[in-house]
Amino acid sequence: MKKIEKPRGTRDFSIGDMEKREYSERIISEIFENYGYRKIQTPTFEYAELFQLKSGEEIQKHMYVFEDKKGRRLCLRPEATASVCRMFSEKLRSLPRPIKLYYHGPMFRYEEPQKGRYREFWHLGLELIGPSGPESDAEVISIAYESLRRLGLEFKIEIGHLGIIRGLLKDLGIKEDIQNKIIASIDKGDIEGLKKLIRDGLLFDLIKLKGDKGVIDKANSLLGDHEKSIKALNELREIISLLDLMKLEYSLNLGIVRGLDYYTGMVFEIRVKELGAQDQICGGGRYDELIGLFSGISVPAVGFAFGFDRVMEAMELQGIEIPKKQVDAVVAPVSKEVRNDALKIASELRKNFIVDFDLMNRKLGKILEYASDIDARYVVIVGKRDLENDKVTVRDMKSGEQKIVEIKRIEDILKSDK
Numbered sequence: 001m002k003k004i005e006k007p008r009g010t011r012d013f014s015i016g017d018m019e020k021r022e023y024s025e026r027i028i029s030e031i032f033e034n035y036g037y038r039k040i041q042t043p044t045f046e047y048a049e050l051f052q053l054k055s056g057e058e059i060q061k062h063m064y065v066f067e068d069k070k071g072r073r074l075c076l077r078p079e080a081t082a083s084v085c086r087m088f089s090e091k092l093r094s095l096p097r098p099i100k101l102y103y104h105g106p107m108f109r110y111e112e113p114q115k116g117r118y119r120e121f122w123h124l125g126l127e128l129i130g131p132s133g134p135e136s137d138a139e140v141i142s143i144a145y146e147s148l149r150r151l152g153l154e155f156k157i158e159i160g161h162l163g164i165i166r167g168l169l170k171d172l173g174i175k176e177d178i179q180n181k182i183i184a185s186i187d188k189g190d191i192e193g194l195k196k197l198i199r200d201g202l203l204f205d206l207i208k209l210k211g212d213k214g215v216i217d218k219a220n221s222l223l224g225d226h227e228k229s230i231k232a233l234n235e236l237r238e239i240i241s242l243l244d245l246m247k248l249e250y251s252l253n254l255g256i257v258r259g260l261d262y263y264t265g266m267v268f269e270i271r272v273k274e275l276g277a278q279d280q281i282c283g284g285g286r287y288d289e290l291i292g293l294f295s296g297i298s299v300p301a302v303g304f305a306f307g308f309d310r311v312m313e314a315m316e317l318q319g320i321e322i323p324k325k326q327v328d329a330v331v332a333p334v335s336k337e338v339r340n341d342a343l344k345i346a347s348e349l350r351k352n353f354i355v356d357f358d359l360m361n362r363k364l365g366k367i368l369e370y371a372s373d374i375d376a377r378y379v380v381i382v383g384k385r386d387l388e389n390d391k392v393t394v395r396d397m398k399s400g401e402q403k404i405v406e407i408k409r410i411e412d413i414l415k416s417d418k
């Protein structure tokens with residue numbers, strides 16, 4: 001025998017895990033759909049070039065890149081935003097705008113696996129393509145907020161604006177590739193690295209600004225006549241006034257820059273403190289120049305992705321239970337000669353209930369044990385004598401009580417407990 005293990009950084013999801021994952025996906029997708037977003041799917045592998053144009057060094061360093069049999073350079077997708085932009089240029093450009101899309105699927109990054117960080121992980125994300133005003137930024141933030149609230153999670157949203165920093169860097173005459181390096185250092189919290197790239201003290205003061213709305217006024221006085229940055233700051237002011245209107249709780253953090261190069265405006269991150277080092281469960285923001293890169297037409301867009309695995313871990317750590325899926329009844333034929341009748345009863349009940357049928361040819365005692373192990377609510381015992389009178393015996397697995405009932409009345413009993 002040769003034991004083959006799963007690759008590092010991947011996981012198997014068992015029955016209970018999948019129940020929780022699907023429940024949470026359903027709750028979140030329902031909220032996305034309530035706002036008019038529709039589900040799409042893009043390939044799990046793409047041309048590597050797609051993510052080389054604008055995703056940034058950090059992502060590229062962690063990409064799974066390989067050649068196919070014809071020598072094409074492909075990669076497992078590390079994220080989906082670039083794929084959605086590619087899809088826009090091929091398929092979506094003539095749709096009425098705004099275009100509201102969401103997706104759920106595996107992403108791949110060759111990172112050092114640890115709790116909350118995997119090589120295969122899931123994004124549940126959305127992209128809003130077309131509008132550029134603060135209302136669209138506020139909508140996207142509020143969807144993320146509402147989704148997590150609906151799951152019952154406690155979390156913190158931090159909002160920043162990349163236009164403030166980029167505006168300043170442009171005024172200082174810093175080229176885009178160096179800007180990206182500066183932004184990557186800020187993202188990693190690498191202050192020493194940052195000092196090597198830029199000396200201007202204003203940037204260091206700006207990225208330290210965190211807290212409530214007072215941050216805006218402080219930044220305003222720091223920025224003086226840096227017009228582009230002031231414009232971005234005013235945009236941020238408008239976004240948060242809309243969030244106030246919707247009664248969302250958030251804090252500002254002008255040091256949030258995100259680890260991807262394509263962001264141009266509002267950026268936000270959501271954290272759950274119980275998760276420790278990998279506490280960021282969501283990241284997103286505005287990326288007004290990415291679509292233009294693939295389609296030649298400039299179209300603004302904003303979006304975010306939940307790190308779905310971290311959302312699930314946060315729920316676990318915060319003790320959030322999901323409604324359990326219970327088998328309503330196990331149908332148990334007592335002897336061989338009634339198996340076909342029992343199967344007919346099971347088929348009929350399955351139109352409205354979750355019903356298991358004994359496929360192992362076990363004795364009644366063993367079937368009852370099995371029903372108790374899987375936590376089934378009832379066992380429908382089908383015996384020859386009952387059947388002759390169109391009846392069966394229904395055993396309540398909670399109380400242990402048994403009742404002889406007409407076949408057509410089984411549903412009433414099963415229903416009474418729903």
Ligand code: HAM
Binds near residue numbers: 081120121122126305
């Ligand atoms: P991101 O911040 O790179 O953004 O990924 C989003 C979320 O995925 C993170 O906040 C984190 O929760 C989760 N995540 C990232 N890497 C891992 C990993 N190795 N294991 C487990 N979870 C992970 C994006 O990818 C953007 N596409 C989001 C976006 C959509 N921006 C605009 N639209």
